[in-house]
Amino acid sequence: MLTKTAVRDMLYEKKILGKGPVRGVILDNGESVSADVVIVAEGVNAALTKKAGLSGRIGADLLSLWVREVISLPAEKYRHQVSPWRFWRYLLYVNGVIFLSILGRLKTPVFKAEGIPKVDEKAYRLNVWGLVKSERMFTLQEILEMPKTSLNARLTSVSGWSVRANWEGVLWQDFMSYVDLMPGAIHARFTSIGGYDTSMPLAVLNERVMLVYAVEGEPLEKEYGWPLRLLVPHLWGYKSCKWLADIQFTDSEQGGFWEDRGYTRSGQIEPGLTLDINTRTERPIKGGGEVTEF
Structure with a gap:
């Protein structure tokens, strides 16, 4: 079974992740939020899969494994608050995860x-x-x-x-x-x-x-x-x-x-x-x- 480390290494090779530990997502108000919002936020999981250059159900499962290893808090309270667009912004707070726009x-x-x-x-x-x-x-x-x-x-x-x-x-x-x-x-x-x-x-x-x-x-x-x-x-x-x-x-x-x-x-x-x-x-x-x- 793939481990978090294996998934991380794969994403790093594809330049989706930077070096360093992943600690989770910190919101502007100081709260930690579960990366499970990737499942709550419609379309984000597919977008992450595409970003990583993966395809199909296998790719989605790999990324789901990775995000579930990273987090521990439930996402229920954010179910009606987190949109795919806002989640991209939250990802920028994850230590070691780098998603760049075309400008970057x-x-x-x-x-x-x-x-x-x-x-x-x-x-x-x-x-x-x-x-x-x-x-x-x-x-x-x-x-x-x-x-x-x-x-x-x-x-x-x-x-x-x-x-x-x-x-x-x-x-x-x-x-x-x-x-x-x-x-x-x-x-x-x-x-x-x-x-x-x-x-x-x-x-x-x-x-x-x-x-x-x-x-x-x-x-x-x-x-x-x-x-x-x-x-x-x-x-x-x-x-x-x-x-x-x-x-x-x-x-x-x-x-x-x-x-x-x-x-x-x-x-x-x-x-x-x-x-x-x-x-x-x-x-x-x-x-x-x-x-x-x-």
């Missing part, structure tokens, strides 16, 4: 002017204020319950690289249906949990701008903006604020972290060369808008 797998560069903030998912709020008729503080769960869209787009950095992915989240135009603006609101200032900020005229926030919480079916890693980031594919990446925590609507542009240090306020993508992270090749870009050539 491609080793997409990480720029973090204010560092990578610590985020308490349950305490997280997106504060919307300024020239609005009613200020709002959206929880992450409220954002997850908004209409979800998948958008294939290239994020293009002013520092010379770009990456294409299927981003998932709430389109800006859909999000704005929850916001009641006052007359005179023509700009928006976006601020991260750590204090990074950027601002743009509302007129440039087109139908492809998105509030992103996942990519290619995987939650964003914290390095890439978890739990929520802005995606503005037709402007340089410094306009796509990560770790988004605050949106202020104003009657004038407010500048921003990089704008105040000499970067253009418009953020318009300019002609030049970019390293395509997807193919690791350097490609020309014509500028003037979203990069759609490749």
Whole structure:
């Protein structure tokens, strides 16, 4: 009979597990939760099986054996709380288990002017204020319950690289249906949990701008903006604020972290060369808008 060690070695060889002991799953509130939720959360067991490169009932049984060896607590209390999507996030807390989104797998560069903030998912709020008729503080769960869209787009950095992915989240135009603006609101200032900020005229926030919480079916890693980031594919990446925590609507542009240090306020993508992270090749870009050539 296969042991936990044997299953672990197999998963490590397939680059599903990292080295080191597996201790279980720790939730943001400090509780330990059983990995039996893999059975409770519909579709997760199949997803894990696919991740491991296994197939059929045998593959599912192997992974079930592994997760049952790891845990000890019952999952009944989480039966109506844990979704497959949330379980992926819990797995990131398991010591030694590494599940990467396409951004992580491609080793997409990480720029973090204010560092990578610590985020308490349950305490997280997106504060919307300024020239609005009613200020709002959206929880992450409220954002997850908004209409979800998948958008294939290239994020293009002013520092010379770009990456294409299927981003998932709430389109800006859909999000704005929850916001009641006052007359005179023509700009928006976006601020991260750590204090990074950027601002743009509302007129440039087109139908492809998105509030992103996942990519290619995987939650964003914290390095890439978890739990929520802005995606503005037709402007340089410094306009796509990560770790988004605050949106202020104003009657004038407010500048921003990089704008105040000499970067253009418009953020318009300019002609030049970019390293395509997807193919690791350097490609020309014509500028003037979203990069759609490749």
